[in-house]
Amino acid sequence: MPSKINLLICVFILHLWAVNSVTGQNVGVYEIKKGDFSVKVTNYGARIISVFLPDKHGETGDVVLGYDTIEEYKNDTTSFGALLGRVANRIGGAQFTMNGTLYKLVANDGVNTLHGGIKGFSRVVWNVSKYQQDGPYPHITLTYHSADGEEGFPGDLLVSVTYALKNPYKLSVVMKAKALNKATPVNLAQHSYWNLGGHNSGNILSNVVQIFASHITPVDQSLIPTGEISPVKNTPYNFLKPREVGSQIKELQSGYDINYVVDSTEKMKPVAIVYDEKSGRVMDVQASAPGVQFYTANSLNQKGKGGYVYQPHAALCFETQGFPDAVNHPNFPPTIVTPGKAYVHKMLYTFSITKYWNSY
């Protein structure tokens, strides 16, 4: 009997989601699904709210941190699963000069701008423009019109993100932006917090990580890049060979929170591989962006799904993106998007299962 009631409630909730997908502006939850692989997304901040994957025993588990309700996402300060913009990461002094004009942005991280400002793109409601729950190409496309002057950024900007599932166990994220009338900096990033052992399985310090990057962009005390590009060789930042995340973390103040310069010059670049021994889950990250912010959730202390409290190092983030504060560093790859030239940032997560790291 209780399961019948649950089913009725489910059908009712699914009906609400369907209504929301038509009206667009309302906040809803949308699932895309391929067998035992499923991802839930909300149009509040274009956020990924769950990723279910099988482990080596065939048991599915949720491998991203998050909340049970949209109300909690509205209070969120961690950016769990968010699509960040107009400019992800930090802009020093909350300002930049472009073609001789000084642009003042909203400061929300001391004197700096972090993740696009107070609302950025992660605390706004996106439109749902395409949605296919299952079948050969489960996907959802969300769009957002960012107005001229929003958070201090110049020009209207049309942004979209498509989350799609591909065989076998691939999640593709395609972020696009089009400047409608003025040149503007754009740096979109996906900010999921990954714990391949399960969102409520404790810390990730024993995960084995490899990052395909020989250099980082060092930062000052307020996490603004100094402009240097320095080698990882002989530092705790060296993940060129796979090793446990926690093996040198104590040499850092609180953990990893740094932009790596990805080595590959291919269109889709190998970025990182993570292996969790307990579950056997492996995540391979590729992206078209030149950098990746590697973050080990250093300051986390947040009640999340099922009331579980996420502590520091409960997850790993691989925020592929342009370099932080690129607008103030002419030696970094440019992030200015001009009208008529589209911005595209592609990511591909490939998940697999292995019993032994060596056999991967």
Ligand SMILES: *[C@@H]1O[C@H](CO)[C@@H](O)[C@H](O)[C@H]1NC(C)=O
């Ligand atoms: C959101 O934050 C407010 C203020 O701190 C709090 O009163 C409220 O309970 C929070 N809501 C949720 C759903 O956590």
Ligand SMILES: *[C@@H]1O[C@H](CO)[C@@H](O)[C@H](O)[C@H]1NC(C)=O
């Ligand atoms: C800067 O100004 C030059 C000359 O007016 C123009 O060609 C160029 O597109 C401008 N660049 C940006 C980023 O606005």
Ligand SMILES: *[C@@H]1O[C@H](CO)[C@@H](O)[C@H](O)[C@H]1NC(C)=O
């Ligand atoms: C959503 O779509 C409507 C209709 O096209 C448009 O007027 C509105 O600006 C869009 N909202 C956002 C947030 O992009």
